[in-house]
Amino acid sequence: MASRSTQILEAAARLIARRGVRGLRVEELAAEAGVSTALIYYHFKDRTGILRKTLEFISDRAEHYTTQVDPDAAPLSPREELERTLLLELQDTPEVRENSTAWGELRASAVFEPDLREDLARSTLTWVHEVAALLGGVRPTAPAVALAGASERLTALLEGLSMRWLSGTLQLAHARTLLSEAIAAEVDGLGR
Amino acid sequence: MASRSTQILEAAARLIARRGVRGLRVEELAAEAGVSTALIYYHFKDRTGILRKTLEFISDRAEHYTTQVDPDAAPLSPREELERTLLLELQDTPEVRENSTAWGELRASAVFEPDLREDLARSTLTWVHEVAALLGGVRPTAPAVALAGASERLTALLEGLSMRWLSGTLQLAHARTLLSEAIAAEVDGLGR
DNA sequence: GTCTATAACTGGATAGAC
DNA sequence: GTCTATCCAGTTATAGAC
Numbered sequence: 001m002a003s004r005s006t007q008i009l010e011a012a013a014r015l016i017a018r019r020g021v022r023g024l025r026v027e028e029l030a031a032e033a034g035v036s037t038a039l040i041y042y043h044f045k046d047r048t049g050i051l052r053k054t055l056e057f058i059s060d061r062a063e064h065y066t067t068q069v070d071p072d073a074a075p076l077s078p079r080e081e082l083e084r085t086l087l088l089e090l091q092d093t094p095e096v097r098e099n100s101t102a103w104g105e106l107r108a109s110a111v112f113e114p115d116l117r118e119d120l121a122r123s124t125l126t127w128v129h130e131v132a133a134l135l136g137g138v139r140p141t142a143p144a145v146a147l148a149g150a151s152e153r154l155t156a157l158l159e160g161l162s163m164r165w166l167s168g169t170l171q172l173a174h175a176r177t178l179l180s181e182a183i184a185a186e187v188d189g190l191g192r
Numbered sequence: 193m194a195s196r197s198t199q200i201l202e203a204a205a206r207l208i209a210r211r212g213v214r215g216l217r218v219e220e221l222a223a224e225a226g227v228s229t230a231l232i233y234y235h236f237k238d239r240t241g242i243l244r245k246t247l248e249f250i251s252d253r254a255e256h257y258t259t260q261v262d263p264d265a266a267p268l269s270p271r272e273e274l275e276r277t278l279l280l281e282l283q284d285t286p287e288v289r290e291n292s293t294a295w296g297e298l299r300a301s302a303v304f305e306p307d308l309r310e311d312l313a314r315s316t317l318t319w320v321h322e323v324a325a326l327l328g329g330v331r332p333t334a335p336a337v338a339l340a341g342a343s344e345r346l347t348a349l350l351e352g353l354s355m356r357w358l359s360g361t362l363q364l365a366h367a368r369t370l371l372s373e374a375i376a377a378e379v380d381g382l383g384r
Numbered sequence: 385g386t387c388t389a390t391a392a393c394t395g396g397a398t399a400g401a402c
Numbered sequence: 403g404t405c406t407a408t409c410c411a412g413t414t415a416t417a418g419a420c
Contacts, residue, residue, distance in 0.1 A: 004403080004404090019304060020300070020301075020303065020304045022213070022214040022301075022304075023304060025394090025395065025396090026395075026396065026397085027395070027396090035404075035405090036404065036405050036406075037395095037396085037397080038397090038398075038399095038404070038405065038406080038407095039403070039404055039405075041396085041397065041398075042403070042404075043403090046396080046397075047396065047397090101303060104300060104303065105300065105303075107300075107355050107356075107359050108212075108296055108297065108299075108300035108355070108359075109212075110359035110360065110361075111212065111293060111296065111297075111355075111358045111359050112211060112212040112214075112215055114360070117359060117360040117361070120359060120360075120361060121360065121361045124356070124361050149369075149370060149373060152362075152370055153349060153370050153373070153374055155352075156349055156352035156353050156356060156362075156370070157345060157348055157349040157352055158352070159352040159355065159356075160347075160348035160349055160350070160351040160352030160353075160355075161348050161352075163299055163300070163303075163351065163352075163355075164299075164316070164348060164351075166303045167299050167300075167302040167303050167309060167312060168302065168306070168309040168312075168313065169302075169309070169312060169313045169316050170344075177341075178341060178344055178345050178348070181341060181345070182345055185377055185378075185381055186377075189377055196385080196386090217412085217413070217414090218413075218414065218415085219412095219413070219414090227386075227387090228386065228387050228388075229413095229414085229415080230386070230387065230388085230415085230416080230417095231385070231386055231387075233414085233415060233416080234385070234386075235385095238414080238415075239413095239414070239415090
């Protein structure tokens with residue numbers, strides 16, 4: 001059973017995906033979550049607190065759906081797992097759209113709100129490490145710095161492609177193709 | 193001589209880079225431009241009008257400084273010109289910071305404001321074509337689709353790296369290194 | 385075209401009861 | 403923990419003089 005806090009955070013993630021961080025109104029959040037504004041302040045102190053916790057919530061959730069595996073599926077090769085993990089972020093499902101949109105908003109907001117930067121940097125780092133580990137599974141002999149660099153490029157590219165998709169500049173299918181090609185190139189680069 | 197309207201738009205671009213679209217206050221804009229708030233409403237009707245015109249102004253301007261060349265410099269090889277053009281976007285000068293920040297704001301805003309999408313898509317396409325042409329200079333025998341793909345990946349990566357830099361997640365020098373390596377890899381990929 | 389002054393409003397945040 | 407009611411600061415936008 002979801003606690004009140006969680007319920008509010010879920011509503012915040014939905015609302016941020018719908019209106020953006022900029023468009024998030026505490027009163028509207030209260031309505032969406034079915035609680036009073038005062039309760040939100042009770043739990044999160046202030047607007048920034050809401051944002052910070054939502055960011056945390058979102059990146060935790062993203063890790064879940066990232067690592068979630070269908071138990072019946074045949075075990076994936078490291079290479080397949082890498083590709084699958086990254087392409088998972090470019091899918092038109094409500095959950096992914098919500099996470100990606102919120103992530104993009106938080107990234108953009110952090111440019112002007114130093115309070116958000118630390119959390120954002122930490123989440124990014126976690127994500128980069130995760131992808132670097134997957135790359136290491138594909139290329140066990142590659143040096144750590146090379147894996148880190150490839151991961152940083154792939155995740156930054158993914159963020160860029162994701163924003164182009166969400167802002168209507170790029171078709172989803174094309175974004176996926178571009179990402180796949182980049183993965184192939186990076187894996188190839190690590191092999192030489 | 194800059195007209196009053198232009199003067200206001202320049203001030204708006206500066207301010208958006210400093211505070212973001214959401215942080216733009218009409219009163220502050222008036223102070224920055226050295227005019228009254230009433231005059232701004234006289235010229236731009238409302239806050240949205242200011243934003244629309246400013247974003248137009250910014251994307252026009254970005255096209256200019258991209259193509260601008262120092263006449264005294266030694267002629268660059270196609271490869272050098274490619275690298276120079278892309279790295280130009282990752283520099284800590286007021287002008288680049290202003291444009292990149294504003295561009296990021298524009299990109300992020302477009303996710304929620306369909307009105308902005310068309311302009312954004314057009315500007316992106318122009319940029320992608322330009323980089324594809326530079327890549328074509330380096331690899332004259334590469335097929336057009338391959339050039340287009342490489343350009344889309346490099347420019348999307350650049351946007352992603354730029355956001356990480358501006359949001360304090362990535363050091364500028366490291367972002368430049370990552371981009372350089374990606375350029376090398378794409379050029380290499382086109383050569384095989 | 386441009387200003388000063390101010391009206392009208394939005395939205396974040398809190399007090400105090402339950 | 404949770405609500406109702408409300409305050410108050412900050413903002414957009416306009417009226418009217420020059």
